[in-house]
Each structure stands twice: as C-alpha cells, then as structure tokens.
Amino acid sequence: MLTHLTLINFALADHLALDIDKGFNVLTGETGAGKSLLLDALSACLGERTDTNYVRYGSDKADVTATFSYQEASAEEQWLKEHELDDESGEIHLRRVIFATGRSKAWINGRPSSLSELKELGRLLVQLYSQHSQQQLLEPPYPKHWLDRYCNFYEPAQAVRNAYSKWQKDIRQHQAALDAQATRKQRIETLELQLEELEELVQIDYKEIEQEFDRLSHHEHIMQDCGYGLAALDDAEQNINQELSSILKRIESHSGRSEQLSEIYNSLLNAQSELDDATANLRQFIDRQSFDPERMEELNTHLELFHRLARKYRTQPENLKQEYESWQTELEQLHQLEDPETLAEQVEVSYQDFITKAEYLDQIRREAATPLAKQLTEQVKQLALPEAHFEFKFEPLEQASSEGLSFIQLLFTANKGIPAQPLARVASGGELSRIALVMQVMNAEKTESEVLVFDEIDVGISGGTAEIVGRLLAGLAEHVQILCITHQAQVAAQSDQHLLVKKRQTDPASSTIFALEEDDRIQELARMTGGIEINETTLQHAKQLRQLKFQH
Template identity: 70%
Template sequence: MLTHITLMNFALADHLELELNQGFNVLTGETGAGKSLLLDALSICLGERSDTAQVRYGQDKAEVIASFSYQADSPEGLWLKENELFEDTEELIIRRVIFATGRSKAWINGRPTSISELRTLGRLLVLMYSQHSQQQLLNPPYPKQWLDRYSGLQSQAQILKQSYQTWQKIERQYQHALEAQHSRAAKIEQLQQQLEDLEPLLALNYQDIEQEYDRLSHHESMMQDCSSMLYAMDDGEQNILGELNSIVRRAETQQGRSKHLEQVYNSLLNAQSELQDATSELRQFIDRQNFDPERMEELNQQLEQFHRLARKHRLQPHELLNEYQIWQNQLEQLHELENPEHLAEQAEQAHAHFIALARQLDQARQEIAIPTAQQLTEQVKPLALPEAHFEFKFESLDSPTIDGLSNIQLLFTANKGIPAQPLARVASGGELSRIALVMQVMNATRTDAEVLVFDEIDVGISGGTAEIVGRLLANLAQHVQILCITHQAQVAAQSDQHLLVKKQQTDPASSTIIILDEQQRIYELARMSGGVEINETTLQHAKQLRELKFQHTKS
C-alpha cells in the first residue's frame, strides 16, 4: 500500500508530506483548492507524462517521492526481483524529478530507471478510475473486455489473440508465396543467367589483373628507370653507396667525441642499411623481369571481359564478384521459398486451432454472462435503480475477429416490464455514472493492485445513493487501500481517513493537505452538506452521517 508521499515544488505544493493509512482515504476541499494535487503527483510518480506546468512557479524543478509497502511474493515484489531492484526491507521508494526545461528523471529504490519501466511497475501498484470512466461504457469493445476481466477470462482471451495473430501471419505468408510463385521461375532463370555470365571471372582478381597489365604495358620505361636507379646507387663509378660508406667511416671516427655525433653516426648506419636493402631488392626485381607479349594479350582479354560484363550489368568492374555472391544468395532464397501447398496446410491448421479456442472462449463467456449480469443487476439496484436489469447479448459475427466469434452487447432497462436494450441507447447520464461506478468496484475486487484511486467517480449522484456508494467503497477498502476525491459528504463520511485540501494565499499561492481529526471531519462534512452557512443543523447532519458509518461498521 501507499504509506508516504512527499511533494516538493510540485504545482501548488511548496513542501508537502503525508502519511497515508490502510483502508478508505478521501480527499475533499473547496473548488479550486487543488484536490487533484495528490493524485496528479501519484500519477507522475507512476510513470505518467510530465508537464513543465507541474513545476512550481519560479522553481527550476519539482520532485515527488512515494513509498509503498509490499510483500516479496506480490506481483510488484516479483517484478522488482526480476529487474534486480528488490530490497530486503520490503519497502519500495519511487522518486521522480521534473525539470523546468521539460526533462524528467526517475529512480526506483535509489536506482535510475526508464519511464516505461516505471509505468509497468505503476500498473502493478495502483489502479486509477476517473469521473470520465462512464464514457468507456459507450465503446463497443468494453462489455466484452469487462466481462473477461471480471470473470477471469483475460488470459484465455490473450491466448486467443496470439492464436489469431499466428493464423493471420501464416495466411499472409501463404498469399505472399502464391504471388511470388508466378514470378519465381522467371527470376530464377534471370539469376542463373547472370551467375553463368560471371562464372569465368570467379578465379580472377580484377585489381591484380589491372596492376599486372599496367606493369607489362610500361615494361620498357620501367626497366630503364630501374637500371638508372641501380647505376646511381651502386654500379656507377661515383655511386651513392660508395659515397655513403665514406661518410659513415668519418662519422665512426668522430662519434665518440660527442653525443650529437653519436646520434648522427647511428642515423647514417640506418640509412646505409636501408639503402643496401633497397639496392638488393631493386637488383632482384630487375633480374626477375621478363616481357611476355602472350601474357599481356591474355590480361588484355580478361580486362575486356570484366569491362563488357560491367557494362552489361551496370556495375563497376571491381563490383562484379561481390554482386555474384548477392545473386547467389537471392537464388538460394528463391529455391528455399516455402511451398504454397505446405503453407496452405499450415494456415488451415492454424485456423482450425484458432476456431477451437474461439469456440471454447465463446462458450465460457456465455456460461458466465448470465450470473455476471445478475450480480451487476443486484449491485446497481440499491443506487436508486430498483427495477434495473442487465443482460449480455451475443451476436455471431460473419467473420471471426481477434476477439472471438461473437459481438457482445450489454443490454439494460431501468423500468419493469420494458425489454432490455443496448446500454448506450437507453441509459441517461446519471444512470451511466452509477453503472460505471458499480462496474469499476466489481472489477476492483478482482485486481492484484493494492491501491485503488477514484477521482470524482461519484459525480451525478447524491443523497441516499451517495451513502450507498460510500458503503460500497468502504467495504472494498477492507481488502485494498482506496484514495478517493469526492464532493459528496455521504461518501466522505464513510472513510477511515479524511484529507482536506486547502489553498493558502501566499505569494505565489500554494495548497496544502491536512489530516482531519474527528471534530474537524464533522466541520468539513457540514461544509460539504450545507455550503457557506455552517450552523447547528448542518453540524448535526454531519454527526449523523458519521454515526451511520460507525453503525454500518459494527453491523
């Protein structure tokens, strides 16, 4: 559960710290006081998108720190172990910092984390319901999704979706294979011809041939230059090696008299060795050279072959052999292209498997739909809808979808003797609010999350109906921790902890949240019930609301 939350420079909060209790916690306050402050901060801490407007005016950053207690074997505990964030203290600390520049950073148990990881963990810790949740009832997929969630069929529905995706993937492969089959033969013939063109070149290297041909083409001038170099270095009467040998001997005589001369001597020795090596290499090169007209003609033909094929295939000569390997791979892929008949068989098997799963899920849904609709009916009746009646209507689809074989509608009537019709068509706004509230509470009883947040979901109800809503939430809070923003005194009176949001006229303005004692609660309930004028009558009414809470708890 959420045990502690700290807000620093967050929106209207300067520095705010709250200890939260297990059970039913309500937040109330006058319009504009900032009642959503705590829930907004909690949402940010659980990975929701941040906004620079959440940084308090004049500050460079805002910070929210939330502490949760949890069990090691809980979903969040297992997630922390899996991500190596588990602490033996079984305390989870989440910190989020939002900078005025728009950036934000997050930490889980002191270790930096990504927003996506934070959002994943947040879904395990907290479920949030807003006053706009009733709009979900109008979405066609919602009845099916709600029935699956409440009836524990979500995993079965997920398996069905995976089966559908597998079937569709194989079906697409089959269609692709059919289309490819028509052009496959022509493409194979083309690639085989291209590979055949290049086969004579496979044992050749274009760069080596080009270099050898260039050498033979310039054989005469190359040999003249090589002979001149050798004559100058060693064969002439006055040659470089002879002159250098004389210089080395003089340097050897003087090198012991100065470190600088010693360095000069060593450099000359190195130069002498390098020049001797170069002379030897040059002499060997000249001895090996032999002009071969036949070899030159052979090289010329090979180069012409490279250039002809390069023009044919619109490539550079040196790219031909690389392209050969690409064509070879393409040909292998075409040969390995799956047989359409084999894929057709696989697609048929995948379809049959999907249909079998879809029929099982459809049957499970129909079996659970009747008792679930009866439970929903009984939960809604106390909310000033004594003649309410719900049914789930199954309509077979012409073609199966990823969700199954049937379209599911939630039918409703509020009047005795009138047949149930689609909810979106016949329910008023107030009826939708109450139905959405009950459906959310029913779902909340099946969740693994230990913290449930209700943001003004009691909009549109009042009086005795609001009191029953308060009891619903109070009963639910015996199993989970609840945070609820409400305008209804009847709901707030049922809470275990009452938090009051107050705006302070500081500069700049700020909001704070205080935990009310029993006397303060009576006064706040009176304000919620009676408005500006708080008198003995409104105070007495507030006390009666609290007494109803205690009577209900005892019973």
C-alpha cells in the same frame, strides 16, 4: 504502495510533503480548493502528459517526487531488476521536473529515465479510475474487455489475435504467390543465366588482379627505383647503413655523459635495426620479382571481362561478386517459394488453428458470462437499484475477427418485468454512474497493482447508496491501498486516512493538504453533509457516520 509525495512549485502547491497511509485514503475539500492537485502530481510522476499550467505562477519549474514501497518478487521488483534500477532502499522514487518552457525531465531511483519507462513502471504500480469511466460503458468493445479482464482471459484472447494474424498473413502470401506465378519462371531463367555468366569470374578477386596487373605494368620502373634504394642503403661505397654505423660509434662514446645523448643513441640504434630489416626485405623483394608477359596478358583478359560485365549489369567491377551473391539468394528464395497450392493448404491449416482457438475463447466467455452477470446484478442492487438485472448477449459475427466469433453486449433493466436492453439505450445517467462504479470496483479486485486511485467516481449518488459505496471501497482497501477523491461524507467516513485540501489566501494563492485527526474529521464530515453552517445536528450526524465505519 504509495508512501510519500513531495510537490515543489506544482500548480497551487509551493512546497508540500505528504505521507500516505496504507488502506483507504480519501481526499476532500471545498470546491476550488485544488482536490485534483495530488492526483495531477501523481499522474506526472507516472509519466502522463503535462503542460506549463502545472508550474506555479512566478516559478521556472515544478518538481514532484512520489515514493513507493513494493513487495519482494513483485512485478515492479522484476521490472527494476531488468532495467538495473533496483537499489538497497527497497523503494521506488519517481521524480518529474516540469519546466515553464514546456520541457520535462524524469528520474527513476535517481537515474535519468524516459517517459515511456515511467509509464511502463507506473502501470504496474497504480490503476486510475475516473468519473468519466462511465462513458466507457457505452463503447461497443467495453463489455467484452471487461469480461476478459475480470475473468483473466488475456492469454486465450491473445492466442486468438495471434492465430488470426497468422491466418491473414498466410492469405496474403498465398495471394502473392498467385500474382507472382506468371513471372516467377521467367525470373528464375534470367537469374540462372546471369549466375552462369559470372560463376567463374567471381572466383577471382578483382582488387588483387588489378593490383598485380598494375605492378607488372610498372615492372621496369619498380626495379629501377628499388635498385637505387638498395644501393643507397647498403651496396654503394658510401651507403646509409655505413654512415649510420659511424654516427652510432661516435654518439656511443659520449652517451654515458648525458641522459639526452643516451636517449638519442638508443633512438638511432632502433632506427638502425629498422633500416637493416627494411634493407633485407627490399633485397628479398628484388630477388623474387620477374616479368611474365603471359601472366600480364591473362590478367588483362580478366580485367576486360570484369569491365565488360560491369557495364552490362550497370555496376562497378569490384561489386560484381556482391551482385552474384544477391542473385544467388534471390534464386534460392524463388526455388523455396511454395507454389500456390501448397500455400492454399497452409491457409486452411492456419484458419483451422484460428477457429479452434476462437471457439474455445467463445466457449469460456459464454460459460463465465452468466455467473458474472449475476454477480454484477447483486452488487448493483445494493446501490438503490433493487430490481436491476444484467445479462450478456452473444451475437455471432458475420465475419470472424481478431477479437473472436461473437459481438458481446451487456444488457440491463432497472425495472421488474421489463426485458433487458443494451445498456447504452436504457440506462439513465445516474444508473450509468452506479453501474460504472461497481464494475470498476469489481475490476479493481482483480488488479495486480497495489495502489488504486478513484477520482470522483461517486458523482451522482448520495445517502445510503454512498454509504454502500464507502463500504465497498473500505472492503477493497483491506487488500490494496486506495486513494479516493470524494464529495460524499458517507464515503469519506469509511476511510482509514482523511486528507483535507485547503486553499490559503497567499499571494499568489496556494493550496495545502494535510491529514486530519479524529475531531477534525468530524468537522469536515459535518461540512460535507451540512454545508457552511455546522451545528449540533450535523456534528451528530457526522459522528454517526464515523461509528458506522467501526460497526462493519
């Protein structure tokens, strides 16, 4: 869960450190006080996009840190271990620094991190629901996605997408085989001729025979120069080896008198050993050399063939072997390429696999739809919609897709005796906001995230409806941590921790956030229900709202 937030020069906050409790946390404050401050900071730590407006006026950077605790064997612990970011503290520290230039940097547990890693980990930690979520209800795919998410149909839905992708791939391969059928035979014949022409030649290493031919071409000069070298080293009357031996004797007699002379003597001794080896190798090389005119002619023939075929295939002689191997691979692939009839059979097999998986997905969706619609109906009825009724409508698609066999609509009616119609067509703005709220709460019940953030999702409700929303969130907070921005006193009264955002008239202006004690909570609830003028009546009403929290 989220345990701590630190904001430094972030928007209206100059320096703000805030502890967050478990359970149901609400955030309230007057309009313009900066209620979005905390959520913006949290979003920045979760890798969301930022801009220079987040940097406090007059500062060169904003610095935000969010601290989370986590359970053993949780998804986030596994993620940390996979990325070697776990530490002994048993906490997750997410830090984001935003510079006035527009750049930003991020850290996870003190180590530099990419924004994609922040987002990946953030999705495991926090789920965010906003007041704009009601617009999602109007998008055609939403009912299907909501049904799959609530009923945990991710795996069968993904299996259908994978099977559809395989089917489409097989269709493309079949078509490619049909297109290539005419030219395939001709290409195979061409490759076989080219391979036959190069088959013997590529057994020879071009670089080796080129070097050998060069050596034979310069045999006389090589032998002359090597003979001169051997004579100078060992055979001449005044040779290098004898001179070096004489020098060694003279230096050796004095090497004990100077450390530097001793080092020089050792160096010369090593040089003598190297010269002896070189002399022996040179003598051996000379003894083994012989000029073979027939071999030279053979090499010349090979080289001419290499150059002729290199010109023919427009490559370098040393690359002919690589070309040969490439043609071999292409020929093997052409021979392995199944004919169109075989591929047509594979298309049918993959189609049947897709249809089997899609029919299963359609079946479990239909079976789950009725009880889920009934559950949604009962939940929404509590929010001042006593005659609400929902049902899912499945319409077969003209052409199956990666999403399944049916187009799924959510139908709704708020009035008894009137048939349910598509939600987008009949629901008013107020009804949409309440329906979105319930669907989000139901989704939140199924999430694996330990932190749920609700950003003004109770807009458009009031009175008893808001009280019921507060109870829904309070009940949900028994299992997960909730952070909720709200304008409704009935919702705020149900919270475990009440955070107040207050603007201070500093220069430049700043905002602060702090947790309220019980007496201050009553004052804030009274302000939320009664406005600027707080009297005994509004205070009494605020106390009653708080008492409702402990009665349920």
